[in-house]
Amino acid sequence: MPQDTTKKTQDPASLLDSAFRAAIAKALDEPGEHDPVIRAAQNPEFGDYQCNAAMAIAKKRGMKPRELAEAIIAEVELEGMVDPLEVAGPGFINIRLRAETLGEMLQSIAGEDLGIPAAGDGHSIAVDLCGVNVAKQMHVGHLRSTIIGDAIARLHERLGWKVHRENHLGDWGLPIAMTLSALRDAGTDLGTLELGDLNTAYRDAQLSGRSDRRGLEGALENGCGPHRVIELEEQNAGAEVNIANAKETLIKLQSGDPGLVEDWNAIIDCTMREVFDTLGLMNVRIGPEHNRGESFYKDILPEVVEAFIESGLGVEDNGAIVVRFEDRERPLLIRKSDGGFLYATTDLAAIRHRVQTLDSERLVYVVDARQRDHFRDVFDAAHLIGWDRTNNDVQSDLHHLPFGSVLGNDKKPLKTRSGENFTLRALLEEAIERGSSEVIERSKDEKSPTHGNSESELRLIGRAVGIAAVKYADLSSGVVKDYVFDLDRMIAFEGDTGPYIQYAHARICSILSRAAAGEIKFEDAPFLIETPEEKKLALALLKYRRTVLETADQLEPHRLCGYLHELANLYSAFYQACPVLKADAEAVRGSRLRLCDLARRTLASGLELLGIESPERM
Numbered sequence: 001m002p003q004d005t006t007k008k009t010q011d012p013a014s015l016l017d018s019a020f021r022a023a024i025a026k027a028l029d030e031p032g033e034h035d036p037v038i039r040a041a042q043n044p045e046f047g048d049y050q051c052n053a054a055m056a057i058a059k060k061r062g063m064k065p066r067e068l069a070e071a072i073i074a075e076v077e078l079e080g081m082v083d084p085l086e087v088a089g090p091g092f093i094n095i096r097l098r099a100e101t102l103g104e105m106l107q108s109i110a111g112e113d114l115g116i117p118a119a120g121d122g123h124s125i126a127v128d129l130c131g132v133n134v135a136k137q138m139h140v141g142h143l144r145s146t147i148i149g150d151a152i153a154r155l156h157e158r159l160g161w162k163v164h165r166e167n168h169l170g171d172w173g174l175p176i177a178m179t180l181s182a183l184r185d186a187g188t189d190l191g192t193l194e195l196g197d198l199n200t201a202y203r204d205a206q207l208s209g210r211s212d213r214r215g216l217e218g219a220l221e222n223g224c225g226p227h228r229v230i231e232l233e234e235q236n237a238g239a240e241v242n243i244a245n246a247k248e249t250l251i252k253l254q255s256g257d258p259g260l261v262e263d264w265n266a267i268i269d270c271t272m273r274e275v276f277d278t279l280g281l282m283n284v285r286i287g288p289e290h291n292r293g294e295s296f297y298k299d300i301l302p303e304v305v306e307a308f309i310e311s312g313l314g315v316e317d318n319g320a321i322v323v324r325f326e327d328r329e330r331p332l333l334i335r336k337s338d339g340g341f342l343y344a345t346t347d348l349a350a351i352r353h354r355v356q357t358l359d360s361e362r363l364v365y366v367v368d369a370r371q372r373d374h375f376r377d378v379f380d381a382a383h384l385i386g387w388d389r390t391n392n393d394v395q396s397d398l399h400h401l402p403f404g405s406v407l408g409n410d411k412k413p414l415k416t417r418s419g420e421n422f423t424l425r426a427l428l429e430e431a432i433e434r435g436s437s438e439v440i441e442r443s444k445d446e447k448s449p450t451h452g453n454s455e456s457e458l459r460l461i462g463r464a465v466g467i468a469a470v471k472y473a474d475l476s477s478g479v480v481k482d483y484v485f486d487l488d489r490m491i492a493f494e495g496d497t498g499p500y501i502q503y504a505h506a507r508i509c510s511i512l513s514r515a516a517a518g519e520i521k522f523e524d525a526p527f528l529i530e531t532p533e534e535k536k537l538a539l540a541l542l543k544y545r546r547t548v549l550e551t552a553d554q555l556e557p558h559r560l561c562g563y564l565h566e567l568a569n570l571y572s573a574f575y576q577a578c579p580v581l582k583a584d585a586e587a588v589r590g591s592r593l594r595l596c597d598l599a600r601r602t603l604a605s606g607l608e609l610l611g612i613e614s615p616e617r618m
């Protein structure tokens, strides 16, 4: 994680971490570093933080923990930032930040960037996200890949990384050739095709290519009679013909047959029109410029396999080429015995491209957990051949971020009533509808800040609310877990939801606009942190920087969600306990308004990193 060198923009926990780290080293007078184990204090009566390292270190050396704690205190350099330090219990060190320190720290994060400078030191990351398949409907799995991937990309962008959003479309291979050849045989007009029709053509082509060998064998064994046997024989022969046709189509397409290439482009266009329409509902930064599908790598696949053979890593196995690993039975197939390449071969080519051409030192694959073994094998193979090293010889961090399934209330994968997979579009439209009716309902209350807004304004807010509900639910539960898609829970304005955080933000906006209406100026007011609620809110605001860094570093969007939820709660507690516009003294009012403003900007910034909008009224 990039560390700050300037004290000013450090958050308290980082600052205390480095000060105590140095103090422990001095107190022990020996080489090596020790984690100072800085934790938020459990009980605010004893301080804000504590350093819990003395016990474990003393135990290992047969020292008295309280004595070591005293020695650490004697060495620590915090230049008047904290109240006198005390040893408590078996050897904890209680730390209380002085109000002035908090004020100065808040001042240092009050600028535009909220204390998180974008490093801009040339780090580069490739995020594999969305990954839709041509001729197929986007389904709920693509929802997760897109939402999570976009959040990971935004976080890194915020920290100044160069981000490559890679939409690894499934746009090449036999299934697509089968669909194409079926559409051509049927004389379908590809110019006016809709994704729904295309999806059906895809499914039919798949079915028509599936032979039923077991059925035939069973029919023969069980003496099912000549009719059944002939029927099955015909069907199997038909499947073989269809596959043979598709293979021929693929070869023609591969060699650049102009008519076929045109048709192939037409089905990609048809798919992507609908995909971008749907993504447009979601406020994600993904466009055609991020398409780099399987077809992009098709011409270098022979080279990929050759490289593995030459290095001795790719070996023959019954006519196929495989890569073997020391620690597992399962080999990785990279060329079939009929000369065909595989999904894995393409992913190897993609790794080389991302690491060596795009120069990315971090590759994140936001893909369904069921592809875990695939990525493990592909990453290991790339490592063996050295394609995970950038041109500057930095070892790139290859990371599969696996996500779980979206379940219905019955805890089974989400289906519509008629048992079909939910299309992504249907799901988002429902969420938007629910968000809108919620917002419209609330606007009927005369006291609501949206009272009197036009229907179209309300619908715009409703859409932001509906999408926030979906995205927050997706990001907040921890990526790997399955989660239940329950719109009632997700859209509530109370609880651990996206709309709750949006609502906290909107409420602060209305306080600030009342201040503006009363021409109250507070931009230059010093921060005065006096009450426990102000202090808690201040400490939370100061934690934002570290939270963003850790969320990006650990690829755990749910950390940022948890943080924003807590911040919204602490803000409410502050607002209930501390009058703002009606504060007793002008200086206090100014400071509190600045806290409000900082909380508002922090909530908006955090939501933005998750790809969630923050309306000013709700």
Ligand code: ARG
Binding pocket: 128, 130, 131, 132, 133, 168, 169, 170, 347, 350, 365, 367
């Ligand atoms: N198209 C694939 C699917 O729908 C996802 C692609 C994931 N990315 C990759 N580089 N393999 O399952």
